[in-house]
Amino acid sequence: xxxxxxxxxxxxxxxxxxxxxxxxxxxxxxxxxxxxxxxxxxxxxxxxxxxxxxxxxxxxxxxxxxxxxxxxxxxxxxxxxxxxxxxxxxxx
Numbered sequence: 001x002x003x004x005x006x007x008x009x010x011x012x013x014x015x016x017x018x019x020x021x022x023x024x025x026x027x028x029x030x031x032x033x034x035x036x037x038x039x040x041x042x043x044x045x046x047x048x049x050x051x052x053x054x055x056x057x058x059x060x061x062x063x064x065x066x067x068x069x070x071x072x073x074x075x076x077x078x079x080x081x082x083x084x085x086x087x088x089x090x091x092x
Contacts, residue, residue, distance in 0.1 A: 014039075 016024070028038035059067070077085070 024039060025035055028035045031038055033041075
């Protein structure tokens with residue numbers, strides 16, 4: 001399970017090798033922006049991709065239709081489902 005990302009500080013410190021920093025500075029200059037903006041925008045693009053991959057489920061048209069059909073017309077509970085329901089703690 002992912003950890004909660006909580007940080008109340010607006011600063012972020014990164015340690016990178018000098019050659020890495022030099023490449024980032026060069027790339028930022030080629031984009032006519034500063035290093036902070038370049039790194040932030042690049043990291044945000046990657047973050048959005050990671051979040052999208054973790055939170056969005058893509059299914060085929062056939063699978064979507066099947067899921068919708070099961071939601072609209074669920075099958076009758078079988079013996080195992082009824083037993084599982086009986087095993088649940090009683091709510092107050």
